[in-house]
Amino acid sequence: MAKHETPLLDQLETGPWPSFVTDIKREAESRAKNENNVDFQIPADVCEDLLGVLELSFKHGRTHWKHGGIVGVFGYGGGVIGRYCDQPEAFPSVAHFHTVRVAQPAGKYYTADYLKKICDLWERRGSGITNMHGSTGDIIFIGTTTPQLEEIFYELTHNLNQDLGGSGSNLRTPADCIGASRCEYACYDTQALCHDLTVEYQDELHRPAFPYKFKFKFDGCPNCCVASIARSDLSFIGTWKDDIRIDQEAVKAYIGGELKPNGGAHAGRDWGAFDIQKEVVGLCPTGCMRYEDGKLEVNTPECTRCMHCINVMPRALRIGNDRGCSIFAGAKAPILDGAQMGTLIVPFMKVEAPYEEIKEKVIEPIWDWWMEEGKNRERLGELMKRQGLQKLLEMTGLDPDPRMVQEPRSNPYIFWKEDEVEGGWERDVNEYRKHHQR
Amino acid sequence: MAFVSSGYNPEKPMENRITDIGPRKFDEFYPPVIKNNKGKWLYHEILEPGVLVHVSESGDEVYTVRAGGCRLMSVSHIREVCEIADKHCDGYLRFTTRNNIEFMVDSKDKVKPLVDDLMSRKQDGGCYKFPVGGTGAGISNIVHTQGWIHCHTPATDASGTVKATMDVLFDDFRSMRLPAHLRVSMACCLNMCGAVHCSDIAILGYHRKPPMLDHEYLDKMCEIPLAIAACPTAAIKPAKVKLDNGKEVKSVAVKNERCMFCGNCYTMCPAMPLADDVGDGIVLMAGGKVSNRISAPKFSKVVVAFIPNEMPRWPKMTDTITRMVEAYAKDANKYERLGEWAERIGWERFFEKCELEFTHHLIDDFRDPAYFTWRQTSQFKF
Numbered sequence: 001m002a003k004h005e006t007p008l009l010d011q012l013e014t015g016p017w018p019s020f021v022t023d024i025k026r027e028a029e030s031r032a033k034n035e036n037n038v039d040f041q042i043p044a045d046v047c048e049d050l051l052g053v054l055e056l057s058f059k060h061g062r063t064h065w066k067h068g069g070i071v072g073v074f075g076y077g078g079g080v081i082g083r084y085c086d087q088p089e090a091f092p093s094v095a096h097f098h099t100v101r102v103a104q105p106a107g108k109y110y111t112a113d114y115l116k117k118i119c120d121l122w123e124r125r126g127s128g129i130t131n132m133h134g135s136t137g138d139i140i141f142i143g144t145t146t147p148q149l150e151e152i153f154y155e156l157t158h159n160l161n162q163d164l165g166g167s168g169s170n171l172r173t174p175a176d177c178i179g180a181s182r183c184e185y186a187c188y189d190t191q192a193l194c195h196d197l198t199v200e201y202q203d204e205l206h207r208p209a210f211p212y213k214f215k216f217k218f219d220g221c222p223n224c225c226v227a228s229i230a231r232s233d234l235s236f237i238g239t240w241k242d243d244i245r246i247d248q249e250a251v252k253a254y255i256g257g258e259l260k261p262n263g264g265a266h267a268g269r270d271w272g273a274f275d276i277q278k279e280v281v282g283l284c285p286t287g288c289m290r291y292e293d294g295k296l297e298v299n300t301p302e303c304t305r306c307m308h309c310i311n312v313m314p315r316a317l318r319i320g321n322d323r324g325c326s327i328f329a330g331a332k333a334p335i336l337d338g339a340q341m342g343t344l345i346v347p348f349m350k351v352e353a354p355y356e357e358i359k360e361k362v363i364e365p366i367w368d369w370w371m372e373e374g375k376n377r378e379r380l381g382e383l384m385k386r387q388g389l390q391k392l393l394e395m396t397g398l399d400p401d402p403r404m405v406q407e408p409r410s411n412p413y414i415f416w417k418e419d420e421v422e423g424g425w426e427r428d429v430n431e432y433r434k435h436h437q438r
Numbered sequence: 439m440a441f442v443s444s445g446y447n448p449e450k451p452m453e454n455r456i457t458d459i460g461p462r463k464f465d466e467f468y469p470p471v472i473k474n475n476k477g478k479w480l481y482h483e484i485l486e487p488g489v490l491v492h493v494s495e496s497g498d499e500v501y502t503v504r505a506g507g508c509r510l511m512s513v514s515h516i517r518e519v520c521e522i523a524d525k526h527c528d529g530y531l532r533f534t535t536r537n538n539i540e541f542m543v544d545s546k547d548k549v550k551p552l553v554d555d556l557m558s559r560k561q562d563g564g565c566y567k568f569p570v571g572g573t574g575a576g577i578s579n580i581v582h583t584q585g586w587i588h589c590h591t592p593a594t595d596a597s598g599t600v601k602a603t604m605d606v607l608f609d610d611f612r613s614m615r616l617p618a619h620l621r622v623s624m625a626c627c628l629n630m631c632g633a634v635h636c637s638d639i640a641i642l643g644y645h646r647k648p649p650m651l652d653h654e655y656l657d658k659m660c661e662i663p664l665a666i667a668a669c670p671t672a673a674i675k676p677a678k679v680k681l682d683n684g685k686e687v688k689s690v691a692v693k694n695e696r697c698m699f700c701g702n703c704y705t706m707c708p709a710m711p712l713a714d715d716v717g718d719g720i721v722l723m724a725g726g727k728v729s730n731r732i733s734a735p736k737f738s739k740v741v742v743a744f745i746p747n748e749m750p751r752w753p754k755m756t757d758t759i760t761r762m763v764e765a766y767a768k769d770a771n772k773y774e775r776l777g778e779w780a781e782r783i784g785w786e787r788f789f790e791k792c793e794l795e796f797t798h799h800l801i802d803d804f805r806d807p808a809y810f811t812w813r814q815t816s817q818f819k820f
Contacts, residue, residue: 008750013563015605020508020597022561027512057586058749061715067590067705074451103461108533110467112520119513128513135632142588154446157456181472184479191464202458222730226535229735230728231633264484265574268614271772308732315481333630336670338807339737
């Protein structure tokens with residue numbers, strides 16, 4: 001017999017997609033039986049109260065969680081988010097129900113052995129409910145009490161060689177795409193760069209010293225599978241400068257139908273025979289391709305590396321060899337002045353360990369500027385809007401480049417600086433009057 | 439429930455303290471076929487929905503089976519994932535950005551037993567535990583936020599709306615009949631910790647009532663200057679308020695017509711709650727993308743201003759989403775993303791084909807960028 005009736009949630013236990021309600025009930029039952037004699041450090045019936053409070057929200061159409069006060073582990077200003085229930089008498093086991101963010105490994109690869117240890121820890125010292133993963137990328141532990149926080153941190157660091165992630169006004173846990181580990185499109189090693197910067201900037205990640213949150217994300221190619229260009233203050237997108245490598249025999253195999261276009265992604269419908277003119281050459285956004293006399297040609301200087309032709313014919317076309325990344329700054333979700341897409345600030349940079357150019361020419365000068373000039377809760381993109389892209393270039397020493405704009409300004413209201421104008425701005429009006437009467 | 443110490447000594451918090459070690463290094467967790475072939479992959483192919491093969495220049499192959507997961511996941515469920523990884527994949531697995539679980543094997547003969555095993559596992563109510571799919575020109579898993587399970591400012595639930603939506607879109611998770619891939623995302627308030635603003639279809643929770651003011655407690659529970667500073671539209675100002683008992687207290691006043699319902703004030707000040715059973719509901723957005731393929735990344739546009747919260751399955755919301763997906767599937771060209779399709783046919787046609795009502799709420803009136811979204815050409819369609 002369940003502790004709380006959940007008639008509304010029960011209706012989410014049918015249909016094909018996995019049911020989170022059934023899953024939480026499963027955990028509730030597992031804790032109630034406790035076949036492994038786990039020494040639970042928070043109440044055993046925590047999952048039942050979690051379902052109870054969620055059912056109440058489904059009934060009321062309102063949340064029953066309060067934002068917590070300041071909770072955390074000693075010496076860190078992030079990684080834990082306080083959470084309290086606003087019906088603690090009815091649901092005492094989730095009265096205090098804090099979130100813990102655990103930094104995920106780059107690429108989100110795991111061994112089962114590691115995850116089992118994570119499960120053991122979180123079953124004993126928390127609710128046993130997680131997010132795999134949170135939006136930013138961390139493993140999220142949902143629900144524990146304040147006295148458990150230091151214990152969890154101690155066990156994570158001592159037994160699992162594992163640290164917390166970021167929260168609050170600091171560097172948030174960086175995240176990357178699968179990259180070169182299992183993708184032929186990767187123009188740099190996203191996992192290596194993501195991990196290196198995460199480790200290098202641990203202080204910025206754990207101790208809030210920024211005006212607001214700051215996110216790094218790493219996409220190995222312009223397909224942008226981790227959406228870095230839409231949601232990270234600094235987005236690193238893999239690209240290349242030389243020719244797309246073409247295997248003409250494989251091109252013919254696509255035309256002949258021996259190879260399936262787009263890696264078989266469209267196999268669920270009969271789209272007719274593959275038409276290279278219509279599907280590849282005709283859809284190229286720059287018109288830089290042609291297919292004539294059995295040969296596919298790409299006019300490399302005109303190519304903007306959109307990935308379409310490569311996506312359609314992955315066995316015939318491959319990214320170039322002179323690889324690196326483009327860097328975009330200032331993306332964020334809509335609060336406040338509307339959503340912002342990342343703006344190109346570095347058209348091309350090599351990505352080579354120990355990544356000194358990325359750190360010293362891009363990241364650190366930008367942080368210095370933002371920490372000096374950014375207002376409380378102002379994201380980098382908003383500072384860029386307020387002070388201008390020119391200011392970012394000035395503070396980083398990056399050279400202006402027509403690639404950084406969609407078009408030049410259509411107003412001539414240029415804020416010339418005095419040192420840009422020959423002779424400066426100090427002039428003698430009396431000298432002027434010798435030639436121009438009042 | 440006796441307290442069991444981890445070894446941490448609260449009297450000496452710095453004793454044996456380990457900090458700033460970061461995450462585990464990724465290559466500890468690479469399966470051998472990944473470790474051996476990193477950077478050497480030649481091409482990939484989707485063999486069937488949810489099953490990919492990547493082929494290396496070494497001749498090695500890795501077969502990936504992608505299974506959908508709830509991002510909300512119990513340790514019992516994760517242990518079952520581990521059991522599957524131990525049984526089929528030498529104990530290795532990974533997760534995708536979109537909350538899918540990927541099981542990898544190094545030869546083709548291992549694929550079918552793995553897929554069969556995954557598809558055979560069902561929950562008590564008949565739901566699949568590990569549905570295989572989410573590849574190619576179909577619908578992958580929904581990325582989403584916390585909702586009522588664990589957040590203080592949501593305007594709807596996340597896991598519930600996602601379950602209801604994935605149930606109706608399930609066939610497209612399991613197949614690849616669409617013109618291109620279609621990404622659905624969900625964020626339970628406009629702060630969008632899920633960053634849904636560049637998705638083909640975005641489900642967004644939205645409040646429509648300004649905060650209530652708990653004057654008697656406000657100054658006791660909150661730092662008034664922080665509550666004022668939290669407001670992105672400067673709608674909050676300090677105020678002296680006379681309570682019913684005649685006592686004058688320090689509080690705040692809210693200029694309601696300036697409120698954009700973000701709940702940032704409530705985050706700073708619990709005496710300013712704004713959740714409401716009829717005020718809160720769903721906004722649907724459409725046409726965004728993050729890929730640079732063919733056209734530039736784009737933001738999603740608001741196409742439905744409000745749908746009420748209808749627990750537990752949000753039928754009006756799922757019907758509207760289904761209508762958009764079907765109109766897109768029927769009308770778009772091969773490779774065309776939903777937003778590219780809408781731009782090609784024109785948004786006026788999009789509303790017609792998706793049978794959506796165009797209301798004044800959908801015309802942008804928020805600050806400067808609004809002007810650039812109004813039509814300034816004589817070219818439009820009747």
